[in-house]
Amino acid sequence: MPVNKIVDSFDEAVADIEDGATIMIGGFGIVAGAPSLLLEALARKGSKDLTMVSNVTGFGKMVWKQLGFKFAEDPDILVRNGQIKKAIATAPVSTIYENNFERLLRAGKVELETVSQGTLAERIRAAKAGLGGVYVSVGVGTVVEEGKETKIIDGKKYILELPLKADFALIKAHKGDRWGNLVYRRTSRTFNAVMAGAATVTIAEVEEIVELGELDADAIHTPGIYVDRVVVRPLVIEEEEVEINAEAKESYEKFKERKGN
């Protein structure tokens, strides 16, 4: 039988994500790299008490609009839906406004583990790579060191960082095939490619499904070995009105003027 990892719908793709699961969510916090339709499906399913591993806990529509992007969901949809028990993230709150996660955190309704970004990537990779742990010097002398084993290696102090594994990884790619081979576009690769294979089940949301062989062997970013399910987006995500942030506009105009001189 030909291998076929393609599933027919987003709801089917997330059907076995039960209450209490640990899930990884790809992307950086920038909407283009987020598995938006998988997140919407998981919101519809309504699984509770999830532990969520992601770079950000979600900014929600406001920030995307200010950045001038077409709108799509980010991890915030699970937060505002009350599905998250704990977040492991590098940027759990916003520096400019109070996001939904911060509100719940201040109300004592969610837990938080803050991780440095490079260490988050390395811990996820360690799980995927079957390593027992890695020594990282980032965070020495800071809050990140608290409660962790340290070791002097070659005269320098390192913190022992342990692998981070999940039950499910929800990721977003540009194209995929029936073996689960994936390619990403530009800065949307980010945590998506890192998380692929670091969970028991990796589910990829793609913009396009291509025939086996269409992706060049040398240019595949995520070999199919790491991917369990592939589900394709409808052609166009609903676009919403976009307002450009006034400050960004002004700053750009000033820059253009200066360059003109």
Next chain:
Amino acid sequence: MPVNKIVDSFDEAVADIEDGATIMIGGFGIVAGAPSLLLEALARKGSKDLTMVSNVTGFGKMVWKQLGFKFAEDPDILVRNGQIKKAIATAPVSTIYENNFERLLRAGKVELETVSQGTLAERIRAAKAGLGGVYVSVGVGTVVEEGKETKIIDGKKYILELPLKADFALIKAHKGDRWGNLVYRRTSRTFNAVMAGAATVTIAEVEEIVELGELDADAIHTPGIYVDRVVVRPLVIEEEEVEINAEAKESYEKFKERKGN
């Protein structure tokens, strides 16, 4: 000034590899992935007492011919030239005949550290990634464990493996540009891409130099940040007569017959 990492000759590319240097040599042991002309240049220069990090210590012409390959140099050229003090390798000897390294080792003229292949790759990556070390369970209960720190993590025993860094990495790629961006072809990527950036100076031998922008941003395997020098091969490497191994021929014929049935 435009950045330009392209150097004019192989001799110039290796001119500062002095006696006693630690060098990494890319490839797997299969000739296509070896930086053959850099190795020839280093043999001409004659630097001595080198510590060599590579998958194999070299098979020499005999084996390549038997495999039916066009001939090019592999790490053996430095071994038979008497330039190696110590080898760190996963397959230091041949299982089918006595290679030059084995002869020197038995004569007490070289030292050897044998490493498991996945661990070699991970130790090189650790150096490139600024990690203090990684815990690996491969080799527990074997000779590889001897003299190393171990640790039980989550009920499983791991060995602490330390980063492996070099002064120079000699690697081979398919195409490169003046920023040092590289792409590899098929199974020639191997240790070449891993070693790029794990040495103070990374020198890449390429088959073709392309204009900046010709390599697609999404398909570059080694971003230029890891590469210090790029040197291009003359168009054709001298081909030698090839004899096909008789056993390989026979085995293949038998397989074809069976498939025919």
Next chain:
Amino acid sequence: MQEKERLDRQTIALRVAKEFQDGNVVNLGIGLPGLACNFVPAGREVLFHAEIGVLGFGEMTAPGEGDWELVNAGGQTVHEQPGMSCFDHAEAFVMIRGGHVDVSVMGAFQVSEKGDLANYMVPERQIGVIGGAMDLASGAKKLIIAMNHTTKDGQPRVLKQCTYPITALNCVKLLITDIAVIEVTEKGMVLKEVAPEWTPEEVQRLTEPTLIVDPDCHEIELM
């Protein structure tokens, strides 16, 4: 007494390939195991992995033909096929060490009753070739050993304890030799299949640990 005929390398490889299930990711070691990529049962789709950095390649090419930058772990050129992907060495071993490879097939000098594997060094040689063997033996979900049942001078290589240096402990799940198919279980080694005309007693005579003969033990089936 003339010994009965044993399976040749091609036939052992054929029997090995029968183990591959639809969608399995299979790493084939150097030598005999490498031949198994030629014998995937009809209708099954199997993805072959080589630690040199390739997944999903096809059959071997004729010697001296093929793309010399597309080779298996033994340096033999293989055919490209749709869906194939290439990667570097660190990634190849993320796949292996991380438990993403379903089946690994390797050769061996010795295998113990508990599934310990010795395949990287003949003690007399004093120098070993570890290569990727330790990683594959500890990392793959299922390790199949394909080897001759005895040494050239007829001594058993299936032993109570390995006398050669160990590659990895408790790792072998299935043993396919030129005279038998043996499963390594918690209760001991179970004889599942014997070569044509061989009896379980004859296999036992060439095997050090006591074999549990499976009630369903039968002649090796190749198709």
Next chain:
Amino acid sequence: MQEKERLDRQTIALRVAKEFQDGNVVNLGIGLPGLACNFVPAGREVLFHAEIGVLGFGEMTAPGEGDWELVNAGGQTVHEQPGMSCFDHAEAFVMIRGGHVDVSVMGAFQVSEKGDLANYMVPERQIGVIGGAMDLASGAKKLIIAMNHTTKDGQPRVLKQCTYPITALNCVKLLITDIAVIEVTEKGMVLKEVAPEWTPEEVQRLTEPTLIVDPDCHEIELM
């Protein structure tokens, strides 16, 4: 007394960019530092790195234009340019942690005399945004901080000791503020440049540690 005019964000970014040397790999933090990609001195070739996974991108696009899958660490779209490469997050931090990035430019809440950096949490908020700041502060060969010299109510942010939680110790090499350029050295903080019309004494008055005034201290040069 009316305070003298301070540099605006664009001008600080312009001064920051003067530090970039030919061939430097430069990571620009979110906010003000991000603007520096627009001001590379004419004739110099600088490779910008963003931890989201891109190296060698060009200037920012107009807001709302550009490829929304090609953004800097602040989510602002940037222009593609020849030689650009994209990669994943683990690789981006191999570059950072591994010491492959020449210059990192970040904002800060506080910087200490010894070059300690506090930029991930305002204590009153209790929740920090570490992001990639710790990695960049410990990993980049040279860390430049671009920030306002004082808080909104005029309190110094260049301090003997940071009172805010630390991002990384002994990491800041150069401080470019809206009134001064200060080098962090083993002997102490050296005042190298002052904003137009500002005197070293005026800068000192807004700075907690004692500044060593460089004999060559002069007005900030932008070109």
